[in-house]
Amino acid sequence: MKKASIFSVILAGGASSRLFPFNKILSDLTGAGRTLIQQAQARAQTLCSRRETYVLAVKDLKTPIKGQLKLSNEKIFVDPVRRGTWPTLLWAMAHLRRSNPEAVLAVLTGDQIIPRLAPFRRAARQACRLAQDHAAIVMLGVAPGSNAAAWTGFGVFRVDGHRVTAFSEKPSLAQAQAMLREGGWEWNSGMFFFRISTAEKALARFQPAMHAVYERLCDAISRRKISQARALYAEFPAKIPHPLEPTREVDNSIDFAIMMPLVGRCRLEAPGSRVSRAYSLEPRALAVTGGLPEWTDLGQWETLCERIRPDPRKNSCVGTVKKDAATQRCILAADRGFTLDVRGLTDAVVAVSERGLLVLPRRKLPRIKDYVARAPSKKFLIVNALSQVRIQRSGRRVVVSGAAFIG
Numbered sequence: 137m138k139k140a141s142i143f144s145v146i147l148a149g150g151a152s153s154r155l156f157p158f159n160k161i162l163s164d165l166t167g168a169g170r171t172l173i174q175q176a177q178a179r180a181q182t183l184c185s186r187r188e189t190y191v192l193a194v195k196d197l198k199t200p201i202k203g204q205l206k207l208s209n210e211k212i213f214v215d216p217v218r219r220g221t222w223p224t225l226l227w228a229m230a231h232l233r234r235s236n237p238e239a240v241l242a243v244l245t246g247d248q249i250i251p252r253l254a255p256f257r258r259a260a261r262q263a264c265r266l267a268q269d270h271a272a273i274v275m276l277g278v279a280p281g282s283n284a285a286a287w288t289g290f291g292v293f294r295v296d297g298h299r300v301t302a303f304s305e306k307p308s309l310a311q312a313q314a315m316l317r318e319g320g321w322e323w324n325s326g327m328f329f330f331r332i333s334t335a336e337k338a339l340a341r342f343q344p345a346m347h348a349v350y351e352r353l354c355d356a357i358s359r360r361k362i363s364q365a366r367a368l369y370a371e372f373p374a375k376i377p378h379p380l381e382p383t384r385e386v387d388n389s390i391d392f393a394i395m396m397p398l399v400g401r402c403r404l405e406a407p408g409s410r411v412s413r414a415y416s417l418e419p420r421a422l423a424v425t426g427g428l429p430e431w432t433d434l435g436q437w438e439t440l441c442e443r444i445r446p447d448p449r450k451n452s453c454v455g456t457v458k459k460d461a462a463t464q465r466c467i468l469a470a471d472r473g474f475t476l477d478v479r480g481l482t483d484a485v486v487a488v489s490e491r492g493l494l495v496l497p498r499r500k501l502p503r504i505k506d507y508v509a510r511a512p513s514k515k516f517l518i519v520n521a522l523s524q525v526r527i528q529r530s531g532r533r534v535v536v537s538g539a540a541f542i543g
Contacts, residue, residue: 142264143239144180145213145228147221147326148173148193148201148246176246177205182257183242183264190232191246192224216366220388223372226339226346230354230365233332240267241335243328243390249432249443259427263329266298266422273338273390273398274329275300277322277425287312289501290433291324291391293399293423300421303399305391322425326433328390330419335394338419342397346372395421441467462538467498473532480538484522488534493527495520495536 170178173191180189191212193201198212213231215224225243232239242264250256263274277295280287288309294302303324307315315321340347349371356365375385379396386392399421432443444452451463455470462480470476471489478486485501487494496504500521507519520527528535 141236141239141268142184142188142242143232143235144184144189144242144244145225145232146173146176146180146189146191146244146246147224148191148197171204172249173201173204173246175250176244176248179250179253179256179260180242180244182253183260190228192228194218216369219369219372219374222388222390222393223346223369225335225390226350226353226372227369229332229335230350230357233336233354234358237333237336238331240264240329240331245326245433247433248325249430250428251430255427255429259424260327260329262427263327263424266424267329267331267334270422271334271337271419272330272422273334273394273419274298275395275421275423276325276327276329276427277423278325278428278431279426280316280321280323282316284309284312284316287315287323291326291395292321293324293421294320295322295423295425298422298424300399300423303391303395303421305386305389305396322423324391325428325431334419338394338398341418343376343393346393465498470534475533477533477535478537479535481522481525481536482538486536493518493520493529493534493536495522495525495527497522 177189189211191201191205191207193212193214195214198214201207201212202209213224213228215227225241229241232241242260259276263276266272266274275293277293280290280292288306291303291305292307292312292315293300293304304311304315336347336350339350349368353365353368356362356368373388376388376393378384378386379392379400398419441452444454446452449461449464451459451466451468453459453468455472456475457468457470458475458477459466459468460479463478463482465483466478466481467485467487468476468478469487474488476486476488478484483498485494485496485498494504496507496519500507507521518527524538526535526537528537
């Protein structure tokens, strides 16, 4: 049986996916008639067959994924505990390397709108070829927007040809403004392409403690000791030291764990130098740019405003939403079958779905993951970070009222 040369792995959902996963109403923005995760599956299958397509998800999203994508259990990797996106990828790598450790892993996103499939296919196939031909981790670039505040939610990088010369994960507002003035920067789409063996080399070099756990994890999986493997997975840290500021802890993502130290090391190399020759067989950072002319990351709530025409009071609304004249500059979203009634809120995000309700000041959107993680796990989860707000719920109708309407 021929070994697979490419596996597609879809990362299902962003930080708020516990509340608002795979909702059909957001997919209506594309006119595609498919949910976001179904669109991601279609993109994955431009690179490999359905047999080589997998999904990475948290446990409570496994059932909706199976229903929407018609996948078997073995095609959905569920991380045993939450440790971050990089350990989640390591969990998938540990399983897939048994088939072919030299296969390219195409890590795709499940919460983005990419209306035109042909440009994506060309860019992604080019990224796969680069990953096959070089010991490299390859990113897909996106032309950035002009709003500096939006930059703070993305990784950004610069390239010389395909070689990444600078990388910053979620720059500060001041840094983003400077990058806009400077020009030449690209947003990181969140999609990565690499051979499994290349990622393992990068892990060993930049995160040796994690690599030691990973090796034991691979051994347990190869011997089908899944309970042991789950216990080992829990040894991965959820937070790691920032590569440039070791006293500050950050999420255990591929951006912080691998890309920042990888690009930082590559910047020290000069073509033909002793350092360059010494690292010639080791992983480097490459990128494909210009391949995604239309792209929206719905994992970033602010990007909804780019897809939806605001009303005269600058509210961006999705689904069946009612609002009074005092509600201004809000992002309001109701999944299919729900009615959201908002009164007297300003600069807020309110979203309701089968899984729960989110009420958050827009200025706190960068911390959405922290708020969701701290919320108690219930069938209908309520995350409320606004003081002086009344929430009334009756079946599929939810009313959220501001201070002026309380009492």
